[in-house]
Amino acid sequence: MSTQTRGSMVAQSTETQVETQPPAPRSRDNAAGRMGDKVFAGICLGAGILILVVLAGVAAFLLRDAVPAILASPEELGRETSFWGYVWPLVVGTLIASGIAIVVATPVAIGIALFISHYAPKRLSQPLGYMIDLLAAIPSVVYGLWGATFFGPLLVPMYAWLAENASFIPIFGPTYSAAGRTLLTASLVLAVMILPIVTSLSRELFLQTPKLHEEAALALGATRWEMIKAAVFPFARAGVISAIMLGLGRALGETMAVTLVLSQGPLTANLLNAGNSTIPAEIALNFPEAFGLRQSELIAAGLVLFVITLVVNMLARAIVSRYKEFSGAN
Amino acid sequence: MSKSIEAIDLNVYYGDFLAVEGVNVKIEPRTVVAFIGPSGCGKTTFLRTMNRMHEVLPGATVKGQLLLDQENIYGSAVDPVRVRSKVGMVFQRPNPFPTMTIRDNVLAGFRLNGIRMGRKQADEIVERSLKGANLWNEVKDRLDKPGSGLSGGQQQRLCIARTIAVQPEVILMDEPCSALDPISTLAVEDLIGELKEHFTIVIVTHNMQQASRVSDKTAFFNIAGTGKPGRLIEFDYTDKIFSNPTEKATEDYITGRFG
Numbered sequence: 001m002s003t004q005t006r007g008s009m010v011a012q013s014t015e016t017q018v019e020t021q022p023p024a025p026r027s028r029d030n031a032a033g034r035m036g037d038k039v040f041a042g043i044c045l046g047a048g049i050l051i052l053v054v055l056a057g058v059a060a061f062l063l064r065d066a067v068p069a070i071l072a073s074p075e076e077l078g079r080e081t082s083f084w085g086y087v088w089p090l091v092v093g094t095l096i097a098s099g100i101a102i103v104v105a106t107p108v109a110i111g112i113a114l115f116i117s118h119y120a121p122k123r124l125s126q127p128l129g130y131m132i133d134l135l136a137a138i139p140s141v142v143y144g145l146w147g148a149t150f151f152g153p154l155l156v157p158m159y160a161w162l163a164e165n166a167s168f169i170p171i172f173g174p175t176y177s178a179a180g181r182t183l184l185t186a187s188l189v190l191a192v193m194i195l196p197i198v199t200s201l202s203r204e205l206f207l208q209t210p211k212l213h214e215e216a217a218l219a220l221g222a223t224r225w226e227m228i229k230a231a232v233f234p235f236a237r238a239g240v241i242s243a244i245m246l247g248l249g250r251a252l253g254e255t256m257a258v259t260l261v262l263s264q265g266p267l268t269a270n271l272l273n274a275g276n277s278t279i280p281a282e283i284a285l286n287f288p289e290a291f292g293l294r295q296s297e298l299i300a301a302g303l304v305l306f307v308i309t310l311v312v313n314m315l316a317r318a319i320v321s322r323y324k325e326f327s328g329a330n
Numbered sequence: 331m332s333k334s335i336e337a338i339d340l341n342v343y344y345g346d347f348l349a350v351e352g353v354n355v356k357i358e359p360r361t362v363v364a365f366i367g368p369s370g371c372g373k374t375t376f377l378r379t380m381n382r383m384h385e386v387l388p389g390a391t392v393k394g395q396l397l398l399d400q401e402n403i404y405g406s407a408v409d410p411v412r413v414r415s416k417v418g419m420v421f422q423r424p425n426p427f428p429t430m431t432i433r434d435n436v437l438a439g440f441r442l443n444g445i446r447m448g449r450k451q452a453d454e455i456v457e458r459s460l461k462g463a464n465l466w467n468e469v470k471d472r473l474d475k476p477g478s479g480l481s482g483g484q485q486q487r488l489c490i491a492r493t494i495a496v497q498p499e500v501i502l503m504d505e506p507c508s509a510l511d512p513i514s515t516l517a518v519e520d521l522i523g524e525l526k527e528h529f530t531i532v533i534v535t536h537n538m539q540q541a542s543r544v545s546d547k548t549a550f551f552n553i554a555g556t557g558k559p560g561r562l563i564e565f566d567y568t569d570k571i572f573s574n575p576t577e578k579a580t581e582d583y584i585t586g587r588f589g
């Protein structure tokens with residue numbers, strides 16, 4: 001009772017304050033305030049239009065410069081195939097590298113995020129969180145150098161072992177690169193690169209799980225892991241999918257690291273040897289010397305990458321909205 | 331099935347802060363006990379020690395003994411997870427799992443513990459529990475809709491259904507009606523009367539009428555001042571507490587002369 005009356009008194013006093021104080025200043029610079037509103041609305045509208053114009057401009061540029069190569073015959077291009085024959089191995093290489101990266105990075109990222117949010121004592125979880133965030137600040141060219149000179153060679157013994165023992169699976173062998181500069185190395189470097197973003201986004205989501213639902217699970221006799229499955233994952237699912245897609249987007253478009261790590265070549269199933277390439281790496285490597293139709297061809301490859309990322313994003317949205325009804329937002 | 335609970339010299343801490351001090355109380359099986367007392371006196375805190383939910387909070391600890399029948403649930407060999415599956419809890423705010431259907435919410439206690447069962451058995455449990463929680467008629471046609479789509483009162487009864495589905499021995503309720511309208515409140519109170527036949531029930535409430543309507547015995551907690559620990563002042567039959575309490579503090583509180 002007493003708190004109730006106190007509560008209403010507080011409400012009353014704030015109400016009266018609101019009524020007595022603000023009107024004076026409001027009426028004084030009302031005109032200026034309305035002017036400010038208009039200016040701000042104008043700026044917002046302008047910015048929105050500008051973004052659309054830039055996007056349309058980029059798309060138009062890509063299309064205009066890409067069309068000649070897409071329509072050109074193999075003879076004109078100076079190779080045995082049309083543009084599509086040229087680009088599909090690159091698409092496959094890009095998808096393989098990003099796919100491996102995401103498959104490797106996702107469980108690790110979710111594991112680390114969960115450890116930080118629900119298992120580690122506070123003393124440990126905070127520095128660990130900072131460290132993961134720091135990983136995101138490393139420039140990709142540094143990742144590339146690290147992958148090419150340190151991480152790749154480090155993986156060679158494993159490649160040798162795989163080539164010897166697992167070469168019945170076509171992607172492992174039978175030959176392997178003694179320098180370790182393979183698509184698999186590039187994929188793993190990509191995995192390390194997207195780890196921080198997926199981890200820190202997932203960690204934030206896991207931490208936001210309502211205590212209410214965590215306790216509901218615990219009170220039903222759930223262990224910590226069972227609680228995580230019942231309360232934390234369902235709550236974070238849509239967000240984690242978005243995080244993974246962000247990571248995938250970064251992996252698809254990553255140029256420098258792949259260019260430096262990978263010793264490029266034609267498409268091959270063997271991931272342990274040199275060969276394969278990705279669209280961004282191919283463009284970065286060849287664009288400086290390209291002109292005419294060759295340049296157009298590389299731009300068309302860029303257009304293909306643009307479409308792939310667009311499709312990935314749309315897929316992500318579709319997945320996220322599928323869970324909307326059960327998201328707890330209603 | 332139903333068990334007695336006994337607290338012996340129980341002290342409850344949040345870090346260094348002693349929130350509840352020296353509670354001695356014995357709750358018989360198949361009775362309803364109400365906890366009343368001013369805000370901040372430690373009703374919730376004590377209630378949460380009874381299924382070891384208290385220690386889920388960082389730094390929260392308990393000293394003393396809490397016997398479920400004869401077994402001290404704070405014994406060193408006792409797994410808190412096992413305690414919680416025997417002592418169910420209904421929270422102040424309804425908290426069905428929002429991503430689960432109504433049906434899955436009822437079955438959550440089994441699913442969580444990895445217990446598998448056939449469709450038929452699951453259907454039986456769902457129907458029995460929802461009927462037990464007076465919710466069956468309202469939801470039987472939409473068992474596959476999300477639990478978060480129900481009204482607050484229905485959600486709270488869904489939470490009760492979820493709790494009784496796993497057949498606990500004790501049910502703890504922390505102000506289960508504080509977010510409900512009078513009609514839903516009445517439904518939950520009726521339900522408590524029925525559940526008493528099978529379960530030992532402890533309910534925290536700020537509503538004295540509710541305490542006198544639903545409980546057999548009432549425990550009055552009080553606090554000497556801010557920063558001081560809460561204490562159990564008086565524990566007796568509800569009739570006695572509300573008509574002729576022994577302690578002056580109890581009388582002051584129930585007659586509204588408190589604070």
Ligand SMILES: Nc1ncnc2c1ncn2[C@@H]1O[C@H](COP(=O)(O)OP(=O)(O)OP(=O)(O)O)[C@@H](O)[C@H]1O
Nearest residue numbers: 344349367368369370371372373374375376387560
């Ligand atoms: N998580 C917490 N950390 C630290 N102190 C807490 C915490 N929860 C409660 N307390 C303190 O413990 C004491 C008892 O709180 P408790 O929530 O048990 O009171 P209550 O009797 O349930 O009150 P109400 O009737 O308002 O629900 C209070 O002094 C409170 O400030």
Ligand SMILES: [Mg+2]
Nearest residue numbers: 373374375504
């Ligand atoms: Mg409380």
